[in-house]
Amino acid sequence: MKKLLFIYFFLIGVFIIYVYNYHLQISRSSSFDQENQTLQGKIDEKYVMVTFQSGMDYWKNGLKGFEDAAQALNVSVEYRGATQYDVNEQVTVLEQVIAKKPAGIAISAIDPNKLTETINKAVEQGIPVVLFDSGALSSKAFSFLGTNNYNAGVTAAHKMAELLGKRGKVAVITLPSQLNHQQRTKGFVETIYKEYPEMEVVAVKDGKGDSLASKQAALEIFKQYPDLEGIFATEANGGVGIGEAVSLLAKETKIKVISFDTDKRTLDMVKQGIISATLAQGTWNMGYWSLQFLFHLHHKLTSSLPSGSSLLPSYVDTGITVVTKENVDSFYAK
């Protein structure tokens, strides 16, 4: 009987400890949740990335950044895009995305103006939107994350000067219809003019964003300027076309080519030494920080700001990395 009574009291004690512990756990986990609340979302919280020509290799790294941020923040992502280079298709895709009321949208705008209305519609419905890679300046999107194209041209000019020992004739093959390519060209031309008095930009030609047209344009420039020493392509197809044109020349003609972006054909030509350098954009950073920004807007984490002030940085320059034979291997898509 005494034994039973002892067990009885022992179990009562355990029961009290249990109840006490249970409450402790509850209060601990709820305070833990509170502390974490800010940078942990819910798995059914969906953020959407919208592009155009959505099958392009170019978007892979940006999407990887977007996904990496989603994993860190414990939220979900979806990838959507116009399959073609078609503004109407992208508007339709964006309308469909808005209809699903996602937690946020990161969009690369195929056209700086024609998407503004649809972007504003999303913002007015309370869906946070940021732009990446290609902006829409007059829209109500909260931020733009992309390459400073003028500075990219400046970087190309300095690299070209380094390759040529700061002297010689150079040319540019570009896509003059697009603003970003105009800016890359301007940064290149102005830097050569201002900082390298023994260098000269003798020609700027339209490569139409096409490797065949760019090859043709390069061959024409070679004919007109047999003493040309360098050529800068402001986009990847142009770089490949120029690479093919250069390969047709006599071996002793060593024209240096600087290209843009890191698709497989470009990287292969860098590896072979046909292209001396290519400029890698910070696409992972575009995707990663786009999602971080959207998450901060969705969770109203900028609430200590004065009302009426800009909630996010207006512009993020995601930077440029010069890719050469030395570091080309790490740039192939994994």
Place this chain on the structure above:
Amino acid sequence: MKKLLFIYFFLIGVFIIYVYNYHLQISRSSSFDQENQTLQGKIDEKYVMVTFQSGMDYWKNGLKGFEDAAQALNVSVEYRGATQYDVNEQVTVLEQVIAKKPAGIAISAIDPNKLTETINKAVEQGIPVVLFDSGALSSKAFSFLGTNNYNAGVTAAHKMAELLGKRGKVAVITLPSQLNHQQRTKGFVETIYKEYPEMEVVAVKDGKGDSLASKQAALEIFKQYPDLEGIFATEANGGVGIGEAVSLLAKETKIKVISFDTDKRTLDMVKQGIISATLAQGTWNMGYWSLQFLFHLHHKLTSSLPSGSSLLPSYVDTGITVVTKENVDSFYAK
């Protein structure tokens, strides 16, 4: 006896449930920790913000952003700085901070060149460094977060045009010895020249960053151009000085003043209608995203990037907000 036996079995049952629950809690919390690993630091992980004239009101919002990010990421921060406007003192402070091997340093450089060596020393020792507000262009710091001063001048020009109905004579009082003030002036002057043909910048004067000197400069301009309609101050002391000068004029002379930053004296003058608008910098964003960037570097969260590529966006434009009578109240420091 039966009753006791019943209680006995009941308590045994509770004990089993308790043990079971305990194990469940343990396993849950450990998997939770794993998922959170990426964006939760340790409380003994210390990040340091370093400024100059460290007592200034101006830094308060940036520090608040730095602290808010620290709370969200569960890390610690420390605030250090040169008490004076003295580059040698800031170098000494930075050396002391480096000696303690913090998890990261966000610094606003008093001089674009003279801190480079010490900043590089930190980076070479493996301490992540980002610059905010005032950069050091040639240093090895990973990023710069601050106002695009040229664009701030552009914003001031558009606001001035709006205030004056796109016509009239205007002037600038600035601090021509500092690069950021040169850029603000340039953005303002070029925008008026290019976009507002019926407006004219008739004078640009040195206000020496001092309210008395700026007041004097403003009075001289008023004398020389009695039909002046607007004046832009590129820094806060200048704005206060101009405000005082304007207050001396006859009531029917309604010169519009646009100033910079949001110290108490400036906000008071906005409230009284002496200053029509002032430009608030995104200082909270500078602090918040500086800490986020440092955290990402310290925890190597950019590891999926190709080796050799830039780990962080090279530049973040933290934006400008126009503060007027309508929204001035929310800008007073809390």
